[in-house]
Amino acid sequence: MIGHIFRRILDALIPISSESSIARSLSEETLTELLHPMIHRDKQWIVALFPYRNPKVRALIRAIKYRGEKAPLPALGRILADEIIQILADKKTLEGWRNPLLIPIPSSSARLKSRGYNQVERITLATLPHLEGQVTYAPDVLGREDRASQVEVLKSEREKNIAGAFSVIRPEKVSGMHVILIDDVAETGTTLIDAKRALIGAGASEVIAITLAH
Template identity: 35%
Template structure:
């Protein structure tokens, strides 16, 4: 072993990489998630189902080709903490890794094979400046790589600054909070394309509906599908059989 290799082993001994979900030291060969958390991840399997509970959330709200989320977002779960870490605490590398996982799910499911463009739900410039990045963009890059599609993070913008959806607790407040906040500045880039809208967590669906409506107003001939990393089990099942948000 080289000197550099010895130093690397010593560093790992005192500062081991830790699982993004449970925080335990990662065994050799594991990346971001320990084998137990990778195995126990509450996957939905919805990427393989055309008519799934996530898709049904958008019935009568937004005409979508397909819609799914990779995993359930549940209370008192290490995966909930993992999502909060990449959303609010700068762990964007975890988000990039999970985007790759989501992309493989979509590719293997076969329902998203004709996606042309992946559009991350945009942040307002002020919030992006404070946070330093848009986590949806990292998800979009991972998905686009698996689907051999392009990422377009410029055509759709959040033109109005609004408070965080987590601060709008009531359902009606969440819908009102995102009304008219998105616009399309490069409609020609989306014309005639199958657009996959991507966000991190799906709760009421208000943000994705508002973004999708803005796109369809500007580009009525495009087709829209939706993919989220996680979906609130409470919103999906009303507390039946799954933990709450």
């Protein structure tokens, strides 16, 4: 509850127009300096690249998500692709991963209609020029029911709100495959947990997730 209130206060401190300006001002060099990859404390299969409490990171994520800001995407795509390549190097050597599915967390149809875009899909697309031959992009695998936005739900209610929201539309593409999920922010991780549940239920061998921030 306290964390939820703290996030709301931070959101109010920076006007959305200022967030877009901050996002456009962030060079790849600056983003690299802000980079601080960390494994989620409760879910070892989730890796986040940037600390969300950093005001610049927060402005960046919100500008991409709520304002449709595209200027930072090429730099973010290169940075995210580098992280994916590093993780894949270990997975290939230690666990025999080959050409995993790269899946952006989908928006619900209602959210996509109201916003006009899925920011996670845009982020994921920005990685593809740097991952040629190493992953299979699969945006058509997961479906998502319309639910209340996780941002608008208290932490204590998020697991219940998202439970069962995801389903696998193309199980034939998932069975026996390794999967990398991409999302913008992982706080409690409940969205990624439910997406992973659906993928494992459809026969995926293993699922990991990489998010921009935590």
